[in-house]
Amino acid sequence: MTDEERVDFVRACLVDVLESLSETSAAEPVVLTTEPLDFDGVEGYEQAVRDEALTPAVNTVLREAETPVGVVVADLPLVTPDALERLFAPDADFVVAPGRGGGTNAFVTRVPEFRVNYHGTSFLDHVEKARELGASVDVVDSFRLSTDADEADDLVEALLHGEGRAAEFVRERFELVEDEERRVGVRRFDRQK
Template identity: 50%
Template structure:
């Protein structure tokens, strides 16, 4: 199975601007990418990084400057056989969680993200295409249904937890075990508690 990891190395993680400057966001996004790619490797697959600009890393890189949908759908059209698409900001992903994704049966396997997103996909049906706008999990369920694909979902908190907002950094500190969690600690982030909810402080 081909495993594709879309990655924006230029202007990554803009919603983290309140707590990280552009250079920090690039470093942190890169740490998350390395966590995700090495976790994919640890369960026996080689990731290909599908990047908006060239990335200097140990994995094969395909550069595609178009939108996420256009770039991913091009890969889906070009590659014969099963393709997995795993987002580069799943800083909580573990070998167990990705192993469950890759092992799940079905023509189309979806890992929902919090807030209606789709954080990982296994596509074993040649007609499946992505549409990442808005509530993409609803769209992907419909697309799978419309092409007559057998659909399955993987129920994983770790795969549901993409890192977009400052509040998501608390999840990385609470549950992350890799480079991204280490990067946050090295850069002064720690858990805080305000009004009974967990947040971060620096």
């Protein structure tokens, strides 16, 4: 993807997450962002503009929020209301959906003292931290919530399973290809055809 396409794709993912959240039992979502956002789909959503890195920004939110509080990353091209509802349904003190590669794609904490530290294998640290705080832990086994938008392979998943704007964005530009070894990838549509 071009840089411009990347931005548009991630924006589409964010709108998918917001629209999915709005169909769940969750309270009104707040968009945590480093600068005010203004594009189709984010109107009507409260924004918290924080000029910090991800970890301190989220921890400020956690310090100020009343529990239960949930944090969902914005780049989930397969997100659906049902997938998010599985994050909100359990009554464990800490409910978490791992991302592929050990990230933390979404969580809900009922423990006010919980703080994040985002990095590659943050999932393990977050579970450990929650347990240290005496929290019961529930891990949500969701393919949709585990799939973020980091790599070209993730576009394959968006094409195959996505149901929102992010998937539409990819489908307008890319198609699935299967090579001779029956591995699957994506390629840009040949506009010369």
